[in-house]
Amino acid sequence: MKKTLFKIPAVTPDGEFLAGYSENGLTELSFPHPGGRSARAAKKEIIPAKMRGWHAATEAALKKILAGRAPVKFPPLDLVGTDFQKKVWHALRKISFGQTKSYGKIARAIGRPKAVRAVGGACGANPIPVLIPCHRVLAANGKIGGFSGGLEWKRRLLAREGICLSVGGS
DNA sequence: CATCAAAAACTCC
DNA sequence: GGAGTTTTTGATG
Secondary structure, three states: OOOOOEEEEEEEOOEEEEEEEOOOOEEEEEOOOOOOOOOOOOOHHHOOHHHHHHHHHHHHHHHHHHOOOOOOOOOOEOOOOOHHHHHHHHHHHOOOOOOOEEHHHHHHHOOOOOOHHHHHHHHHOOOOEOOEOHHHEEOOOOOOOOOOOOHHHHHHHHHHOOOOOOOOOO
């Protein structure tokens, strides 16, 4: 079922993120498109006032995170997914700024210590990167694991927080 | 609607 | 390096 999603570009020093808002809140957030292909954004004129408010909060939080500071305000997130995914995302949101967690930790936090792989899948299905600190989730080895939005982004975001990655060598 | 099969950003031995 | 556990998603009958 396709809801009416309003796509609004969030301009940050690191690029132009694309935020998707539903009638309930922020439901999707994408990294800037490579290749200069700007996504088609909804016309500002038809965007409800509340969505503009959400977007202000989103953009502010985004900028703060990119600047290496904890966001003060979060927009309402309209997380759509399975129960498992919601659980994982909620656990992700509990991660404090500057802190990192492993997939195993998340798995244990939601009561499925063996479901680390499923957690990885849920994180991969995370519709809202950065706002949901999926980039703060590392593998148990302290490795970066992977990242759908691009490993460079994960690396950059973690570097902003002063987190050292053991990307060195094999 | 129920069942089968494959895949996923991992972890342990 | 290989095997294991859990969940999600799409196709098939």
